[in-house]
Amino acid sequence: MSSVQQARETLGARLRELRKQDGLTGLELAKLAGWDNSKVSRYEHGKQTPTEQDIHTWCALTHAPSHLADLIASVRNVEAAWIEWKRIQSHRIQKKTAQVETESKLIRGYDPDLIPGLLQTQDYATEVLRECIQFVGGPDDLAAAVATRIERQQVLRKGARRFHFLIAEQALYTTVGSDEIMVGQLEYLAAQVRSSRVALGIIPRTARFRVPVTNFLMYDVRQVHVETVTAGLTITQPREVSLYERAFQILVRQAVKGEAARELIRAALDKRR
DSSP: OOHHHHHHHHHHHHHHHHHTTTTOOOOHHHHHHOHHHHHHHHHHHHHSOOOOOHHHHHHHHOOOOOGHHHHHHHHHHHHSSEEEEEETTTHHHHHHHHHHTTSSEEEEEEEESOGGGOOOHHHHHHHHHHHHHHHHHHOOHHHHHHHHHHHHGGGGGGGOEEEEEEGGGOOOSSOOSSSHHHHHHHHHHHHHOOOEEEEEEEEEEEOOOOOOOOEEETTTTTEEEOOOOSEEEEEEOHHHHHHHHHHHHHHHHHHHHHHHHHHHHHHHHHHHH
């Protein structure tokens, strides 16, 4: 089953739940909406994606206006949320991400394994993107992808944006490339601890498990981007975005910053040296 089909079926299940909660049969809802009798069934079983106008109609007829925003966001994401890495060149993904970053005032992120892209040195970024391209088997656009990632970092120095990055302590030890590359990356990261524009927190390895989470980037409170093995997932549904907001705040409370963060980075540097 494709990810798009799974998204359609999840949306359909939510629509079916709203209809049943209002005591309507599928035929009754179709009649009230002026639709073909099979249209409700196609939507509920994920055979067809409803239009935004259909969602407005559904919520009105099932007396569920409070669900409208979430359902509209789901419809917009069904076809667009999943971006298959094999079909789209990695430097194009970088460019799309750069556009979102320039439109945001607050960018926050968490990574359990790697240094965030906006804080990567060129050598570190080159090794990360090389491994990703080789793993996925997509077009070899490494040079363009690296150039675009480094260009993206200009956003750190322009405008009135704020940045807050959290990384797990493991990210300091995950070997990317070589010890030499890691030393350069860790030294750069240590310098960022004192940046006035970037807040950096490190979650110690012994921190208690509090929330099931993978890597993610939050743009203001309107969008979250998550990278999976096969695709990049863009989340705009308000209910889901709020959960990522909650997860981030839990992680913030577990993170150390300032001199305590620098100590963890220095310990990782000592290992490399």
